[in-house]
Amino acid sequence: AQRVTQPEKLLSVFKGAPVELKCNYSYSGSPELFWYVQYSRQRLQLLLRHISRESIKGFTADLNKGETSFHLKKPFAQEEDSAMYYCALRKSGGSNYKLTFGKGTLLTVNP
């Protein structure tokens, strides 16, 4: 069974500092990895996915199969980045598109 671990429940940084939200996964096959974000009083929404190799709002995430990690990084945090971040995994191929989420990390960016 697949599992996603986000070791930090809370993460606090100052504006302009680098930020890294950790995500580790366990899955025997080839996974698809995602980061979802929930800003205060907003719906949960997709931030980025590993398959697209994109940078969204200055965030990037690299899939490291050797370390089974998909950490989310941003070199200079902004106050508007304060939110709850969830890492998620899905099996690639097949017909079951269920996403398994981690427990989330609440990021606070202080002025």
Next chain:
Amino acid sequence: GAGVSQSPSNKVTEKGKDVELRCDPISGHTALYWYRQSLGQGLEFLIYFQGNSAPDKSGLPSDRFSAERTGGSVSTLTIQRTQQEDSAVYLCASSLAVTGLGELFFGEGSRLTVL
């Protein structure tokens, strides 16, 4: 509307009562998911519907929980004989369910409080 719609947005009930939560997905989305969001537990998968396939019910925590999806569109999550530990935000999401894409679009959730 264009987004996933859930109702009610808030529900307060007494222990032992049954509740029904409704989800109206984005038109054309074949996949529909229910998750439960609670403090300290993150997002727990409950059930997943994909087209006409048998639903994946592997996340339902007990037989008090059930869900159906009628006509491939609207879904109802039913919790029978509610318990205080059922208090949480129940999130519904839908997607086009295409490998490599298949972004999940979430509703605003139904906050359930069991007294």
